[in-house]
Amino acid sequence: MPFISQIQRHSDYRLFPSSTPIVIDNGASYFRIGWAGETEPRVIFRNIVQRPRHKATGETVTIVGDHDPTLLKYFDCTRSGPRSAFDSNVVFQFEIMEYILDFGFDRLGANGSQIDHSILITECVCNPFQSRSKMAELLFETYGVPSIAYGVDAAFSYKYNQQHGVCDKDGLAICPGFTTTHVIPFIDGEPMYQGSCRTNIGGYHITDYMKQLLSLKYPHHMARFSWEKVEDLKMEHCYIAPDYVSEARLFQKGTKEAEDKTRLWQLPWVPPPTEEPPSEEEIARKAAIKEKQGQRLREMAEAKRSSRINELENESHGLEFLLQQLEQVEEHDIPSFLSATGYVSKQEVESALLKVRQSLLKAKGEPKAEQAELEEKTDPAGGERFPLLNIPDNMLTPEQVKEKKRQLFLKTTSEGRQRAKQKRYEEELERERRNQQDEQKRLENPELYLEQLHAKYKDLSEKVEQRKRLKTNGGHTNGNSFSGSVGRGERLNAAQRERMRLLTTAAFDRGKGEDTFGARDEDWQLYKLMSKDNDDDDEAPDEHEAELARLTSRLQEVDPTFVPKTDTTNPQSVEAPRFRPLTQEDFQIFFGVERFRCPEILFNPNWIGIDQAGLDEMAGVSIRRLPTKGQELEERLTSSVFLTGGSSLFPGMSERLEAGIRMIRPCGSPIRIVKALDPILDAWRGASAYAAASHFPTQTFTKEDYYEKGEDCVRRYQFRYYTL
């Protein structure tokens, strides 16, 4: 339930005579201003000032209090956040205070030349003199206020509730506020400041603690935890556990009760658009388009092929015709005859013809194997194909020698091809044989076979995996690599890292002792290790991988339930989270322990590093500090423990406080905890009642006093809380 400000301007300012005082409850969180004698303050707003830059005009403007956040889009608030005039309930920045007072008086409807009403304004207990006098200076000199009275908010709240019979004239006021928590003992209806104590902790710290905890728990949603939002969450969900430890234990054990106490905040989340399976029509349409395109490509290819065949046929006919003509030409006329065609010898023409015929065959689509076989068939008669090979060099013309070399080359390559083919054939046979064996074993004992296969698969895959890991991680993992954090070193593989190590030691290992490098032959191995192409990829692991692939395919054949492990380097921790689509659960904020952990700091301030007594202990401290002692008085005090202030609104506060005070009091002491009628507004209402009382003018100090007696009268000033 967020608190709503009231900032609409009032128009009845002129209706109040100047004898009616203005009452201001100047709290660290909210500023409340109104007229004496009324029961509700007129204007309430958060006691903050922002000075953003107007985006359109670029001028710096002042915005007081909290407004509709949508209007702030016209302003650039990035340079300065909301600022408060308070530090631990003491006003210390009077420029900000002035903006706040400006706004407060303006919304109250003030429109004269000065504020012609006396003012009752609240301050903290034992406000430093400097702050009080600055406030007087501001009110007298800037606003022209005739007279001022200062009072303590907790005391006004106590007196107001005393008037309504909630608490007695002797009692303890416990006031957990926004930035500080006070305990003030009351004796005979007068606050005893000697006995009061203050701990610098309050609602501000609770919200801040919660904000920090949540943003640490959900770092991805940090932007969601704005101050205002967390403040709302605190007001809505936080409570005070009767016993922190046992309550936390409930959550630790994950009991049903704890589950019921856990609150869930679902952040707005839009599921990513799911890809709908395309409709039948769509599929058909796409297939048709594909088919059409395919058809076109095929046609094009066909056209190309036929044109090429034509071309080749023409060429071969031409060559054949040339050969025929050559036969008619006499031997010594050949070169002159051929010079016109670009060929040198008859052989060359023949070989060109052969080439053209081969390409023609290829273009016509005769399978290559056939062609190869054709080649092979002619091969045994190798002597015919390579006639020059068996003739010694000295019996040949230079041209023939060249030809011989060409033939030699052709022969060796064709032989190599044949050998490779033979090897392939043998391997094929071997594989066939193994498969047959496997099959036989499977037929003999399927279960055993499957088991063996699985075992083998597991073994092998582990081996391969280990090798991979070794390659990337260097064998010795340093604890952190599982958490997915990748440092600079971890990106390199082991070999690279070793190389870096060698290089760095070489670089920094100069001039230490005698240089004996090179004395032994092994020393020089170092350079080999350092060199960049030091890659130790041997063949064995490849064999493993090939075997693994074979086993995988075999298993897939035989065992329908088998699912091959996908790449196993580190699939869960690194790859999975990155590509996992975000789900609704990723946008859920859980409040479990936080609900009572955050307000618990009121009782244990040292949890946030404030080394002071908590709320329950403060009561004991306060009683101890009182100058007048006596069991009877103490019992009267503890039987009217009064709770006020914004942070006393947490459910479970009274019960917890009672238990805490019972612990520090003697056995059997009467303890009664009462809550203020309205812990937030009672201070203003009490102040309003006092300002309306007939003896209020005697309680104020005037501008004349201030100028005449100087600041001393401010120092000595003390409000008297007469019983109304």
Next chain:
Amino acid sequence: MEPEVVHAELVLPTHLSFKRIQMYEKYPKGQSRGRHWKHLKQIIQAENYQNYPPNEPNYVNIESPPSMHPCKRICDITGYEAPYYDPRTGLRYANADIFKLIRSLPNEYVQRYLALRNAAVVLK
């Protein structure tokens, strides 16, 4: 200014009739001015509380003393009761699972958790 901003009277006017000294007179524009306010610490120091009679209440001596109760130690991460303490990070933790978690936390997060109870390493 946009009409809705003007309508909401969001911006504090620079001139207010009820003031005898306007803001722009007090703090003229374009004139550099140093910090014209004191921090609370400076205020307290200037107040010279040590010269005051000790039996009179003042802002400093009404502060609560340190707690006399034994400090409840809670797990920095979860808020559960924390019997253990990790000497490496300085965090308190409730059980082995959380120990694993805190050992995997980057230092920045450890420091933020420590800062919550004002125990972080502060470099000056």
